[in-house]
Amino acid sequence: MEIQSVGEAFIRPGQVLADRTALAAAARWTQAVSEADGVCVLHLSPGVDPCEVTTELREQGLRASPNHVLRGQPLWFGGPASRPFPAPPVGFKPGRSRSGVVVGLLDTGVAKHPWWSGTDWYARLGPDEADASEGSQAGHGTFIAGVLARRAPGAALRVHRVLDGDGIGDEAAIVRTLYRMRDNPPQVLNLSFGGHTFDDRPPPLLADAIGALTETVTVACAGNTASDRPFWPAALPYVVGVGAVDSCRQDRAPYSGHGTWVDACAQGDWLTSSYLDAGEFGGYAAWSGTSFATPLVAGAIADAAREEPAREWIRRVLDSDETRQIPDLGVLFAASL
Template sequence: MDIQSVGASYIRAGQVLTDRSALSAVSRWTQAVSEADGVCVIHLTPGADPREVTAELRDQGLRASPNHVLRGQPLFFGGPASRPFPTPPIGFKPGRARSDVVIGLLDTGVAKHPWWSGSDWYGNLGPDEADAVEGAQAGHGTFVAGLLTRRAPGSRLRVERVLDGDGIGDEATVVRALNRMRERPPHVLNLSFGCHSFDDHPPPLLADAIAALSDTVTVACAGNTASDRPFWPAALPSAVGVAALDTAEEHRAPYSGYGTWVDACARGDWLASSFLDHGEFAGYAAWSGTSFATALVAGAIADAAREMPAKEAARRLLESDEARQIEDLGVLVPAGL
């Protein structure tokens, strides 16, 4: 599927997202329509610009967006931490802790690992939820799952694969996955991916899908953009946007997104977690990125949600008078590993 660059954002070429209410309005640009889980992907006729079609539909009061490309957010560019590195086994034992808290994990999937080999949630995963073993971000979901497991022991993960082995997905796939969650919403939702939008406004279907999970705390990464440009879905009012700090938990990691739309921050540099048992890796890795700071914040909220509703746990964490507040990075959440 072709990807079109639009400034610092990316969209699927020739595609617009909308719902059924806009089908007649968009018919003159429509070559084909694929509909599933409340989302219509309009495949445009040759020459139609997704941005121009989106603008016309929005002028009519309709919900529409180009099909933005979303990417996982480990550290991509430069420096020694821009890829995962093998690391010795980590001395963590899951123990027998049990929690009723469910954490939704939309990512590259989760691979087999000793930390959850006997868990009910992993046993229920199908082949479509397995982590990729090839690609620049193979193991991303497994790494995030390990941080969640250590930060919120006993919590159950509900996994859905929305990113490929290179960490690439799109808005249509993510919104459909979110819409499917409405029947059994998780208490906390970890989204370690995101995008800029073509016009820096929130993508409406993505915003609607997250807002509809009204009892779920959605935690999303601020992106490895080194920029204050809004990064979606982290910048949505209905999401907890998370930036990354250095190993000392003192300063912003140089790659991290920041801004008034960021709600919390946690260590993102050189974290160690579960990984693939593949190639030079024996099930463990060290990696950096806002992806992983996000998992620490999501895990902290899930751990606190053992004793109270998840929304209340998040409110107490973000509004604590005792916690350190950092300008443009929000409240500091200790790694707690």
Template sequence: MDIQAVGAALIRPGQILTERGATSAAEQWTQAVAEAEGVFRIMLTPGVDPCEIALRLREEGFRASPNHVLTGQPLWFGGPASRPFPSPPVDRPSGKGPQVTVGVLDTGVAAHPWWAESDWYGRLGPEAADRPTDGNNGNGNGGLARQAGHGTFVAGLIQRRAPASVLRVGRVLGADGIGDEAGLLRALHRLREDPPQVLNLSLGCHTFDDEPSSLVASALGALPDTVTVACAGNTASDRPFWPAALPGVVGVGALGVTEESATPYSGFGPWVDAWARGEWLASAFLEWGEFAGYARWSGTSFAAALVSGAFAAEPSAREAADLRGSREIPDLGVLVPAGL
């Protein structure tokens, strides 16, 4: 699917997302309308600017947004992301704790010895699989696509931090680490029937106007008892990164290995609520080429996964999304220890 750069944001060209009532208001610019799982996507007539139409609909009181492109956030080296590195085997997570349900919306989760016999993995269908490629998009790393294994790595970190956690997996990013706002909204709609107690979103984007998507805010607001954790992005800037910058979402920045200072690539600013190690972490991965099911990787994606695991491991903190008992890092904020 095509991607268009608008300012410093990426969108799907010729598309806007909106609520049902706005479809009539946008009729004069509409070529086709598709609806799936509560998401209305309008395909605009050629030459129409989706950002301009979204703003017009907002002025009329409707929720509307261009279909922003979302990406996973492993460490960037000039784009789009660094590769993971093979790791020796890591001990299987063990320990007792609450069986907290954690939603993981990502590239999916692959088979792995850590959860091969778990009930939650046995319930996953093929649509939730973490795939090595999505067709011909390998990056030369043994044929793996750039972010293949991202969701598996995130799931492994959550399980390392909270071994008794029960994962609910949705695939909203391709193996290249790319998805869009429409896909995220559909996945959030599906979660309404049985909301997880914690939701991990190791993905995000900038918006064309630096304002939050009211559609995503509304979808997350429909999960009032869920603690949502999202990565601050590997942008090395204080520009708001969504959904991490949304009120009510725990935005997480990445610390270095010593957990004393921010990494050079992490997003930062008053909208970042917590900080956790994001550098050179070890976790579950695909079995592919030189990878024997384990890898090391870096990025705010993985700092967010550790914070999600911390909430899953501590029921009292989860109930209030309370991080105040953690140590403060000067000029940054709350530290959530990796606990690995």
């Protein structure tokens, strides 16, 4: 599907997201509407600018947004994601104990791996949740699943594939997935993707969908932008935005997003985790990025949730005067892999 660049934001050309209250007001620009799972995608007539339509609808007090494109955040070097590097096997045995905690993982999917062989949560996955086998970010979700498994032993993963093999997804698909999670929400939700918006304002339908998960702690990456420009959904006030520190866990990794909207940070450089068993890889890789700092924080929250509600625990940690802070990155989670 086509992608249009608007400044440093990316959108699906000719598409606007809205709820049903905006349909009548947008009718004169709209060629077709597709509605599912709480969100309407307005397919605009040729030549109509989705950013201009969004602005006019918002001036009328309606909730609307271009269909922003969001991307996974492994380390970028001005182009496609840097490749992961093969790593030797890691001697991790998940054990048989279950914590009762569920972590939602929206990403590229999860591939078969010895670390979760025989687990109930992996046995429930269907073919639509399998990790992409090709693309610059194939294995992204599998890598993150391994970080979560090691950081929160016994937690079950609930996997939804919302990104393709190049780590690309759009706001409409993600909002619809979040909408379907409302009836049975996880305690923790890991979102290792994001993007800028065309006007640097929060995307309202994505914000609504995350905000509706009132008992879930949502953790999202701050992006590999090396800037303080808000990166969504991490910059939402009720999301734990996670930046990356270097391998010494002393300073901000040079690529990490940063600013007052970042709540926490963890090591993002040279983490080793599960990966695809293909080509030069034997199921393990080393990779860098705020994508992978995020599950270190999400996993810590999930591990703590065995003993107390996740929202209470993370609120206390973030508000404590005793936790170490990194300027413009928030509370440091010092654990590594």
